[in-house]
Amino acid sequence: MIDFTLSKSQGAARDYAHQVAMEEMRPISLECDRTEKIPDSFFWNMQRRFWAGAAGQARMQAQEEEEKQDNVLSILSQEEMAWGDAALSTAIPGPGLAAPPILSQGTPEQQMKFLGPYMDGQLHWGALALTEPGIGSDVAGMSTTAVLEGDEWVLNGHKHYITNGARADLVVTFATIDKNLGREGIRPFVVPQGTPGFVVGRIEEKMGLRASQTAELIFENCRIPKDHLLSGRESSKKAGFKAAMGTLDATRPMVGALAVGIARAAYETTCQWVQQELPKGFPSHKRREIEQELEETRQELEMARLLVWRAAWMADRRIPNSKEASICKAYAGGLVMKVTAAGVRITAPGENSESRQLLQKWFRDAKVFDIFEGTAQIQRLVIARRLFPEVDIP
Ligand SMILES: Cc1cc2nc3c(=O)[nH]c(=O)nc-3n(C[C@H](O)[C@H](O)[C@H](O)COP(=O)(O)OP(=O)(O)OC[C@H]3O[C@@H](n4cnc5c(N)ncnc54)[C@H](O)[C@@H]3O)c2cc1C
Incomplete structure (x- = not known):
């Protein structure tokens, strides 16, 4: 039986991350991008909110729900925070990308020693x-x-x-x-x-x-x-390489979720711009074309999100998910470039408003989702190797 409803803890984690994104990230997003600097106050606020706040409570509730859901909780939060600002979300204090290999390959003593602090x-x-x-x-x-x-x-x-x-x-x-x-x-x-x-x-x-x-x-x-x-x-002998690849199987859905978050932010901002800022006298047939394009984007966003959820859901159940992790990362990584580029193009006739500046920033941010955690070409290789195991794909 497949259930697409979020549990209490999942809903709480997502809502909390969205609130953090709105209150702590969006207001400083453009300034941090311009200066390439993040104020210390952001780090401390994140420390307080994520290690002591409601996110911690959501995790405790998740434990009570007796289902392992670290990966699903994480991707739900990642999407919201990338909606706020993907660069800031990578800078939230915590073990970050160091955690998956320590958790998967460390002894209990090593986990305590390295993650305890x-x-x-x-x-x-x-x-x-x-x-x-x-x-x-x-x-x-x-x-x-x-x-x-x-x-x-x-x-x-x-x-x-x-x-x-x-x-x-x-x-x-x-x-x-x-x-x-x-x-x-x-x-x-x-x-x-x-x-x-x-x-x-x-x-x-x-x-x-x-x-x-x-x-x-x-x-x-x-x-x-x-x-x-x-x-x-x-x-x-293969443990070390497996640790490297296993890390990617856990982190690719997270990167996919970040890509969905930026794409969603760009989609929502473009829709809002069309509704509120479209210049007077804009031809109605062109407006209809834009609306059709945005309707398609909406469908693609839903698809990308479901692919991400599936890969994370499998990771939580320790079901091998290399193919699914690569599929979601490749699809969401391509989509975020398409949606942000469309946003910049559609809003081009407008004033230099904050929404246009954000769209331009997201357009620049999007490119790296085609590169890190394995480029689009590498994702295709991983997928092909699993779809056609009998073929020797180098
Ligand atoms: C902002 C940012 C943050 C990053 N963070 C981290 C991090 O925290 N930790 C970390 O370890 N790395 C990190 N990376 C590195 C990232 O994972 C690599 O850049 C990425 O894996 C690509 O590797 P590369 O740059 O060496 O390119 P290359 O591997 O040299 O690839 C160059 C080009 O050749 C193509 N290519 C390579 N091999 C094949 C093949 N067999 N078939 C077809 N095409 C192929 C690639 O798709 C690409 O287009 C980060 C990168 C960026 C930009």
Whole structure:
């Protein structure tokens, strides 16, 4: 039996995130985009609201509902917050992308050690470092190395484009323990901020998601304790690569939800503009064409949301969801570019109002949804490999 109604906790999480998006994100969205800076007051408000506020209550209620729904709760919130501002939503304090590999690959002791400090009421972030210059899609070609010397792992290498990389208290970094092993040599390591040999390099200036921090990280003879290797759950050779890919299966629906949130914001703003700001004397047949286009967009938004929900629902039940995660990410990533571009085009005849400035910002923000967590081409490869397992797709 399929049920599309949201449970009490799911509805509460979504409503709360929407309220946060309206009160804390939209009002500072354009300014943060312009300056590429986020005020400290935003971080503290988010800390208070998400770690102590109603979101926490929603999670407690979710536990009472006795159904595992972390992924569904997360995508419901992500859509609302991206509706507010996707760049700001990536900067909310918390372990962020570091959490999935720690939860899936860490021992209970490692989970407590690395995630416990996030509950202390202070500002903490986490980050995930997979991508290297020239090695984003082809994770198996990773060149950052980890060598065991006595009781320590020694890391050497270079990562880039790492979200929250410069402010993270810890970074889950993927490195190879033996390049000859290809993907089977890859392992996840937890590197705390301030470890000697761990250096933050350049912060990227970007076209979109400008307020989101994207950093270069360098490891030069960076020594971490032996037990910072996350491989407690599975000792098989493929565990490290599976951790990397498993992380993407959990995070792609979240990225899909962010894309749906921006697309929905652009759709609503464009509809409002047509209703309220369309210049006087605008030809009625052209208005009808725009309305038809917006009606189609509405259908596509619903489709994208359902694809995201399905992938997250499967993740909560530990049903293998690589194909579904890629489908939702590819579809929502394409849709957000289409909807924001249409918004900019449709509203072009108007004054330089706030709604037009927001549409232009969302148009710039949209592009990265075609790139991070795997480009559209890579999503198609993942989908094709699962649809046609008998064909050798490189
Ligand atoms: C704002 C932002 C935030 C990011 N945050 C993070 C983060 O927190 N952590 C992290 O690890 N990474 C992060 N990334 C990196 C992102 O995941 C990579 O940029 C992405 O995976 C693409 O990798 P690449 O840039 O090396 O491109 P490449 O892999 O070099 O790809 C270049 C082009 O070649 C195509 N291509 C590559 N291989 C194939 C193939 N086999 N078949 C067909 N086409 C192919 C790609 O589709 C693309 O069009 C972030 C990137 C951005 C822009």
